[in-house]
Amino acid sequence: MLKVDGINQYYGGSHILRNLSFEAKLGEVTVVLGRNGVGKTTLLKSLMGVVPVKTGSIHLDGSPITNDTPYARVRKGVGYVPQGREIFGRLTVEENLRMGLAYKSGSTPIPAELFELFPVLKQMINRRGGDLSGGQQQQLAIARALAAGPKLLILDEPTEGIQPSIIKDIGRVIRMLADRGTMAIVLVEQFYDFAAELADQYLVMERGEIVQRGLGDHMEAEGVRARMSI
Numbered sequence: 001m002l003k004v005d006g007i008n009q010y011y012g013g014s015h016i017l018r019n020l021s022f023e024a025k026l027g028e029v030t031v032v033l034g035r036n037g038v039g040k041t042t043l044l045k046s047l048m049g050v051v052p053v054k055t056g057s058i059h060l061d062g063s064p065i066t067n068d069t070p071y072a073r074v075r076k077g078v079g080y081v082p083q084g085r086e087i088f089g090r091l092t093v094e095e096n097l098r099m100g101l102a103y104k105s106g107s108t109p110i111p112a113e114l115f116e117l118f119p120v121l122k123q124m125i126n127r128r129g130g131d132l133s134g135g136q137q138q139q140l141a142i143a144r145a146l147a148a149g150p151k152l153l154i155l156d157e158p159t160e161g162i163q164p165s166i167i168k169d170i171g172r173v174i175r176m177l178a179d180r181g182t183m184a185i186v187l188v189e190q191f192y193d194f195a196a197e198l199a200d201q202y203l204v205m206e207r208g209e210i211v212q213r214g215l216g217d218h219m220e221a222e223g224v225r226a227r228m229s230i
Contacts, residue, residue, distance in 0.1 A: 001026050001184035002047070002152050007056030009039075009046055009208075016042050018208040020056070024152065027181035029174060031195045031216065032188045033228060034205035040188045041083055043205070044156050047186070048080045049073050061151060075103055079150030083157050083188075085141040089130025093121050096129050096140055100147030114143040117173050135166030142170065146177075152184045153177065159191045167194060174198055192228050196220065204228075 002024040009017035016039050024030040034040050045051045047058060049070040058066045065073050074080075087096050097110045115122035118139040124132060129140060138158055145153060155174070159167045175198060178185050189195040195202070199216030204227060214222050 001061055002186065003057075003059040004047070005057045005059075007046060007053045007058065009042055009051065009053055011042075016208050017046065017053070020208075020210055022203055022210065022213070024184040024186050025200075026151075026184050027178055028200035029178045029185045029187055029198045029216070031199035031202045032186065032205060033190070033192070033195055033202060033224065035190070035228070038205045039208040040205055041156055042208075044080070044082075044154050044186070044188055047154055048078065071103065074148065074150075077149075077151035079145035079148065079153045081138075081141050081145045081153070081155045081158060083160065085134075085137045087129040087132075087137050087140050087144070090128060092126050092128055093132070093140060094125050096144055097121070097147055100144035104148065111147060111149070114146060117146070117176075118143050118169075133163075135162045138162055138170065139166065142173065150183065152186070154186045156188045157190060158187070159189065159194050167191075171198060190228075192225050196224075 005021050007017055007020050020043065032040055042051065046053050049068055053066060057064060060076055060078065065076060088099065097114065101108050120136055121140060121143055129137060132140065158170055171194060174185060177183055187198065196216065196219045199219060202214060202216055202219055202224060203210050204212040204224060
């Protein structure tokens, strides 16, 4: 579903992403791990088109999206959950979800499945996003990204600042979405246990490069936990 080939990114004179190449397949969770400052968020912003890549290519479902705008990528099937959630605090839960449908007809209903995945959102449909807890806001951010039915879901550290019970709920939803086989998921995460539980394949980044990759089931045997704790 997603093919990244040799992308490079710079901020000023700093080389942030260094010749990154990988694929994310339908029905799989591709986990990207690494300590702070190694370029994980820059990678996701590049996939989303928030920052343009200097060289290399990005393909979605066989079609190039390297030069597409962020909104064009959304139309082609990319859903993005940014670090820090970035929901609209003054809008209600319903209005936030409708923002995920912004490029569709105004009469397009909010998919009922979103409330099955995250029941708390139905209970709080008229509450302002800024009044939700951090965990509820994260569920809202994921639901907003899912509203348009993406082929590729990109999540940037969804467990950050979230209570353990909601982390489990989010993990359950991510696994369920992947197991359907209709979506590829790219997950950036620093919480090793959460990442290891979900990963079908993993990538470890250091200094803007992928320095290790493999199957999720092999993470412990291949020393990924120890690498993350250095």
